Amino acid sequence: SQKIEQNSEALNIQEGKTATLTCNYTNYSPAYLQWYRQDPGRGPVFLLLIRENEKEKRKERLKVTFDTTLKQSLFHITASQPADSATYLCALANSGGYQKVTFGTGTKLQVIP
Amino acid sequence: GAVVSQHPSRVICKSGTSVKIECRSLDFQATTMFWYRQFPKKSLMLMATSNEGSKATYEQGVEKDKFLINHASLTLSTLTVTSAHPEDSSFYICSASRVVGSNEQFFGPGTRLTVL
Numbered sequence: 673s674q675k676i677e678q679n680s681e682a683l684n685i686q687e688g689k690t691a692t693l694t695c696n697y698t699n700y701s702p703a704y705l706q707w708y709r710q711d712p713g714r715g716p717v718f719l720l721l722i723r724e725n726e727k728e729k730r731k732e733r734l735k736v737t738f739d740t741t742l743k744q745s746l747f748h749i750t751a752s753q754p755a756d757s758a759t760y761l762c763a764l765a766n767s768g769g770y771q772k773v774t775f776g777t778g779t780k781l782q783v784i785p
Numbered sequence: 786g787a788v789v790s791q792h793p794s795r796v797i798c799k800s801g802t803s804v805k806i807e808c809r810s811l812d813f814q815a816t817t818m819f820w821y822r823q824f825p826k827k828s829l830m831l832m833a834t835s836n837e838g839s840k841a842t843y844e845q846g847v848e849k850d851k852f853l854i855n856h857a858s859l860t861l862s863t864l865t866v867t868s869a870h871p872e873d874s875s876f877y878i879c880s881a882s883r884v885v886g887s888n889e890q891f892f893g894p895g896t897r898l899t900v901l
Binding site for chain 1: 829
């Protein structure tokens with residue numbers, strides 16, 4: 673069966689450190705993978721998209737890697753700040769799938785001052 | 786740009802009543818809109834995909850007669866939960882896509898439905 677697993681439900685990290693979140697998938701052939709941020713009681717906000725033929729993508733303090741051999745994406749937040757505290761969701765769309773994305777359960781990140 | 790609103794943000798209703806949730810793209814025309822539901826500490830689950838002027842495509846296991854979707858214009862989609870029951874209580878989120886085939890979806894703030 674298809675699965676998208678994010679490494680942990682919750683991750684606590686000290687301010688200033690790099691937070692690394694993991695997204696693993698099985699039985700998917702994703703055309704692309706996305707990362708979203710979701711705050712409590714709010715809808716997700718798009719952060720980054722990485723395609724199957726890309727290894728790495730960066731945006732300001734965010735970095736995403738995509739390893740289709742390992743079937744894994746890593747999401748890094750460098751110089752983390754308390755304002756980065758939120759739930760981060762990975763989502764992927766299968767090849768041939770028209771815009772339909774499937775979400776992981778998310779990792780709740782807490783950045784401690 | 787690319788703002789999506791939902792109304793209401795919270796609704797409490799009695800069992801057996803119907804509830805309508807609106808999703809609007811405020812500053813763009815949405816070729817496709819999506820409806821999701823999310824249970825506490827769970828992932829977003831796609832319920833249906835709708836294109837303006839055509840019938841919605843429902844995901845497996847989602848009852849189309851229970852969750853009526855109308856995509857009347859390029860800026861408005863509505864989800865009506867008919868004859869709501871307590872198990873329908875959930876967080877409903879819509880998203881919209883600007884361009885056909887676009888990978889990016891813009892999400893609304895969500896609607897918390899509580900059925901007593």
